[in-house]
Amino acid sequence: MLSLKNVSFSYESGSDAVKNVSLEIGDGEFIAIVGHNGSGKSTLAKLLNGLLLPTSGTVTVNGMDTSDDDRILDIRRHVGMVFQNPDNQIVTTVVREDVAFGPENLGIPTDEIVTRVDSALKAVGMEKYAESAPHMLSGGQKQRIAIAGMLAMEPEILVLDEATAMLDPIGRKEIIGIVRKLNEEKGITVIMITQYMEEAIGCERVIVINDGSIVMDDTPLAVFKRGDELRSIGLDVPAAVELREMLKTRGIADCGDAMTIEELTDKLCLSLLKN
Amino acid sequence: MPIVVEKLTYTYQAGSVNAFTALKDVSFTVNDGEFVGIIGHTGCGKSTLIQQLNGLMLPSSGRVTVDGFDMNDKKQRAKGRALVGMVFQYPDYQLFDETVYKDISFGPRNMKLPEEEIARRISEAMRLVGLDEKEFSDKSPFELSGGEKRRTALAGIVAMYPKYLVLDEPMAGLDPSGRKAVIEMIEGFRKTLGCAVVMVSHSMDDIARSADKVIVLRDGTIYKSGTPAEIFSEAEELNEMGLEPPFAARVASRLRKQGVPLPGGIYTNEALADALSGIKGGSADA
Numbered sequence: 001m002l003s004l005k006n007v008s009f010s011y012e013s014g015s016d017a018v019k020n021v022s023l024e025i026g027d028g029e030f031i032a033i034v035g036h037n038g039s040g041k042s043t044l045a046k047l048l049n050g051l052l053l054p055t056s057g058t059v060t061v062n063g064m065d066t067s068d069d070d071r072i073l074d075i076r077r078h079v080g081m082v083f084q085n086p087d088n089q090i091v092t093t094v095v096r097e098d099v100a101f102g103p104e105n106l107g108i109p110t111d112e113i114v115t116r117v118d119s120a121l122k123a124v125g126m127e128k129y130a131e132s133a134p135h136m137l138s139g140g141q142k143q144r145i146a147i148a149g150m151l152a153m154e155p156e157i158l159v160l161d162e163a164t165a166m167l168d169p170i171g172r173k174e175i176i177g178i179v180r181k182l183n184e185e186k187g188i189t190v191i192m193i194t195q196y197m198e199e200a201i202g203c204e205r206v207i208v209i210n211d212g213s214i215v216m217d218d219t220p221l222a223v224f225k226r227g228d229e230l231r232s233i234g235l236d237v238p239a240a241v242e243l244r245e246m247l248k249t250r251g252i253a254d255c256g257d258a259m260t261i262e263e264l265t266d267k268l269c270l271s272l273l274k275n
Numbered sequence: 276m277p278i279v280v281e282k283l284t285y286t287y288q289a290g291s292v293n294a295f296t297a298l299k300d301v302s303f304t305v306n307d308g309e310f311v312g313i314i315g316h317t318g319c320g321k322s323t324l325i326q327q328l329n330g331l332m333l334p335s336s337g338r339v340t341v342d343g344f345d346m347n348d349k350k351q352r353a354k355g356r357a358l359v360g361m362v363f364q365y366p367d368y369q370l371f372d373e374t375v376y377k378d379i380s381f382g383p384r385n386m387k388l389p390e391e392e393i394a395r396r397i398s399e400a401m402r403l404v405g406l407d408e409k410e411f412s413d414k415s416p417f418e419l420s421g422g423e424k425r426r427t428a429l430a431g432i433v434a435m436y437p438k439y440l441v442l443d444e445p446m447a448g449l450d451p452s453g454r455k456a457v458i459e460m461i462e463g464f465r466k467t468l469g470c471a472v473v474m475v476s477h478s479m480d481d482i483a484r485s486a487d488k489v490i491v492l493r494d495g496t497i498y499k500s501g502t503p504a505e506i507f508s509e510a511e512e513l514n515e516m517g518l519e520p521p522f523a524a525r526v527a528s529r530l531r532k533q534g535v536p537l538p539g540g541i542y543t544n545e546a547l548a549d550a551l552s553g554i555k556g557g558s559a560d561a
Contacts, residue, residue: 139317170519234453235451239480240522261529
């Protein structure tokens with residue numbers, strides 16, 4: 001379990017990027033954290049595995065305090081991070097070696113590493129590319145390798161800090177599909193920091209950050225009913241919600257709580273048939 | 276006078292075993308003031324293509340002319356290049372000077388404009404991108420947020436008064452309000468400066484809203500080109516190519532499959548709502 005108690009953080013230059021945030025994230029949860037550029041969401045992500053330490057307050061991972069120097073390596077093994085730029089996260093010239101880099105640093109025996117690398121590559125659907133050169137892969141494939149590198153360390157929590165921002169729509173869907181599977185099949189806690197509202201739809205819980213504070217913490221259904229509030233802090237609602245709102249305002253159809261294209265078209269058909 | 280691309284072919288590492296032809300026999304025109312959207316799957320040759328528009332890369336065969344200046348000719352290239360403003364992906368990573376003002380002034384200063392003209396253009400560019408001159412001029416680019424950096428980078432290009440503005444994924448990495456702001460800024464540049472725009476983007480909704488003409492690249496060739504209505508009405512075809520059609524086009528396509536009698540050519544929420552309200556009105560009368 002991940003727990004933040006009254007956490008604040010300020011960079012040297014000035015005001016608090018994260019302000020008095022308290023938050024509990026349970027094992028196996030699938031969470032999206034959304035906020036506009038500069039809202040503090042990436043700072044919050046880096047506080048989760050001790051890449052940044054709180055200016056005040058505490059962050060604990062399974063009871064271990066991130067400001068405890070003796071536990072920091074243990075914490076980083078528990079909390080894997082995948083960042084935005086795929087090119088900045090690759091360190092070797094062969095995919096297999098890249099995935100093995102983390103567990104090697106943990107001092108894990110070689111035969112165990114081989115097993116872990118194989119299973120991590122399989123989990124992200126990249127087993128065919130084990131001997132490939134990472135720079136020949138697409139952005140989406142590179143991000144899958146970065147995720148595999150984290151999986152090989154067998155983390156309990158995976159934090160994706162805008163890991164899909166530089167990918168095309170297909171690459172984005174691939175990554176979301178893979179982390180969803182890891183959450184469902186392996187029970188890994190997933191925390192996705194994102195600016196794409198569509199990616200928050202399938203999560204159990206959406207946390208909205210503005211100006212360093214949590215302003216909403218609820219199900220996607222409840223959060224996306226507050227479209228005007230989201231827009232007022234530089235965010236948006238998923239495309240299906242936007243269309244749903246428009247059709248309702250214009251008195252054309254009431255599509256209820258539809259958030260996905262499937263839900264929307266099903267509700268629309270029903271509503272049109274009624275007339 | 277337009278940008279004319281004629282039978283452009285480009286091969287990386289030509290003559291070697293690794294030779295790879297990224298563009299094959301590509302021809303199109305960018306007319307004065309026109310907004311051309313270029314779409315295609317990752318690896319289709321979009322980025323290679325736009326780098327030919329200002330002569331950063333030169334054709335293996337074929338020709339690019341910018342207002343009649345042949346980009347294959349070294350002397351003419353400089354004149355052609357001066358008309359084309361290029362904004363690469365993540366231009367915010369390319370900021371380098373001590374202050375926002377100096378960074379924006381870099382381009383106009385290289386054009387050897389008089390000092391008062393430089394100052395005037397910087398004021399105008401900062402206004403167009405929505406950066407307050409007093410507040411931001413003396414700031415270091417490194418103190419800025421992602422959206423502010425993007426604005427600074429755009430201002431630097433706009434201050435050169437390009438006749439053609441070429442943008443590679445200008446909205447990437449920005450939050451929803453930032454994406455909207457950038458699209459509105461580009462519209463503003465067109466209105467104020469009268470420049471033509473060539474924009475590469477994965478966001479079909481943005482291209483659908485703004486472009487006069489859309490070019491679909493596939494495996495280095497032009498698969499199709501036309502108005503947004505012509506390109507985006509065929510949701511299935513785009514899906515097959517690994518592109519995500521505008522949301523309204525996808526909804527319309529699903530509804531047609533479910534038996535709702537929608538006309539073709541729907542790719543905006545407004546058009547979809549109008550068509551649905553027509554159907555609803557019609558069935559109520561019956």
